[in-house]
Amino acid sequence: MKKFFKFIVRTILVLFVLINIITAFHAYKFTHFYDAGETVIKKVEDKTGWDKTKDALFGIDAIKQQNIEADSAFEKIVLKTKDGIQLQGWYIKTGGIAKGTVVMFHGHGSKKSSVLHESAGFRNFGYNTFLLDFRAHGNSGGNTCTIGYNESEEVKLAYDFIKNKGEKNIVLWGISMGAATITKAMNDYSLEPSKIILEMPFASILQAASGRIKMMGLPGQPLASFITFWGGAEHGFWAFNMKPAEFAKKITVPALLQWGKNDPRVQQEETTAVYESLAGKKQLVVYETAGHESLCDKEHDKWMASVGNFLNQ
Numbered sequence: 553m554k555k556f557f558k559f560i561v562r563t564i565l566v567l568f569v570l571i572n573i574i575t576a577f578h579a580y581k582f583t584h585f586y587d588a589g590e591t592v593i594k595k596v597e598d599k600t601g602w603d604k605t606k607d608a609l610f611g612i613d614a615i616k617q618q619n620i621e622a623d624s625a626f627e628k629i630v631l632k633t634k635d636g637i638q639l640q641g642w643y644i645k646t647g648g649i650a651k652g653t654v655v656m657f658h659g660h661g662s663k664k665s666s667v668l669h670e671s672a673g674f675r676n677f678g679y680n681t682f683l684l685d686f687r688a689h690g691n692s693g694g695n696t697c698t699i700g701y702n703e704s705e706e707v708k709l710a711y712d713f714i715k716n717k718g719e720k721n722i723v724l725w726g727i728s729m730g731a732a733t734i735t736k737a738m739n740d741y742s743l744e745p746s747k748i749i750l751e752m753p754f755a756s757i758l759q760a761a762s763g764r765i766k767m768m769g770l771p772g773q774p775l776a777s778f779i780t781f782w783g784g785a786e787h788g789f790w791a792f793n794m795k796p797a798e799f800a801k802k803i804t805v806p807a808l809l810q811w812g813k814n815d816p817r818v819q820q821e822e823t824t825a826v827y828e829s830l831a832g833k834k835q836l837v838v839y840e841t842a843g844h845e846s847l848c849d850k851e852h853d854k855w856m857a858s859v860g861n862f863l864n865q
Contacts, residue, residue, distance in 0.1 A: 571774075585689065593615055653681065655710050684706065705737075752823075811838055
């Protein structure tokens with residue numbers, strides 16, 4: 553009996569160590585983007601059984617996506633973080649006298665050119681737009697991402713850039729990680745935009761990690777907790793404190809929250825938690841056919857109607 557007990561204890565310890573090693577690798581890959589040419593990325597159809605096993609055990613390599621330049625004329629802007637990372641943004645003016653400026657933030661693993669359709673929509677409503685690449689994304693510097701934790705400084709930098717141009721009517725818009733980062737920036741820096749538009753923000757990094765794991769066909773817990781811990785530990789912050797649903801309690805400006813009903817990453821209860829926490833005038837719009845994707849592209853007419861009505865209120 554004593555030998556059996558020792559065997560069980562050793563087995564549990566070995567499994568605990570293995571889970572930590574595997575999740576530490578996954579956390580690194582989730583928060584690291586390679587520059588083009590730095591690593592070889594195989595297409596899914598070209599991957600061998602060993603390649604797929606490595607992906608499952610150690611995570612999937614991700615390349616920093618490059619932007620497709622906007623068709624409209626834009627001014628290239630470079631901002632710098634306190635730790636010296638250069639961020640690239642595009643300032644795109646609308647024709648005629650602008651009603652204000654919408655500052656726009658993309659999602660995890662994306663880039664600023666991915667929100668050009670939304671930018672065109674805002675310019676159609678008469679707003680200038682400012683699109684920013686987060687660190688480790690697009691044409692910005694750096695290779696590590698903190699899923700919105702440190703990126704909140706970048707929201708403030710973009711907000712301050714537009715504010716310093718003399719703009720009085722600033723709207724913050726973000727999708728997924730971009731939306732979550734807006735909530736943290738408003739919590740940390742007491743920003744005062746006229747309005748905010750949040751599309752599919754996660755309620756916490758822990759829940760975001762759980763959603764990512766479930767998409768791989770694995771149970772969300774306890775793996776999500778391990779990945780959340782290592783994701784923060786590897787980059788020097790306590791990731792469990794990244795909670796947009798908590799940050800939303802400090803948001804008193806009018807807010808439009810939008811979510812796709814078929815979203816496999818952000819669950820309905822997360823959306824409800826963020827919505828209920830918003831402390832000011834608020835609206836929730838659910839897109840019946842959309843998943844975790846551009847709501848503007850998926851249900852364009854509905855997006856234009858809901859966003860247009862919100863801006864005109």
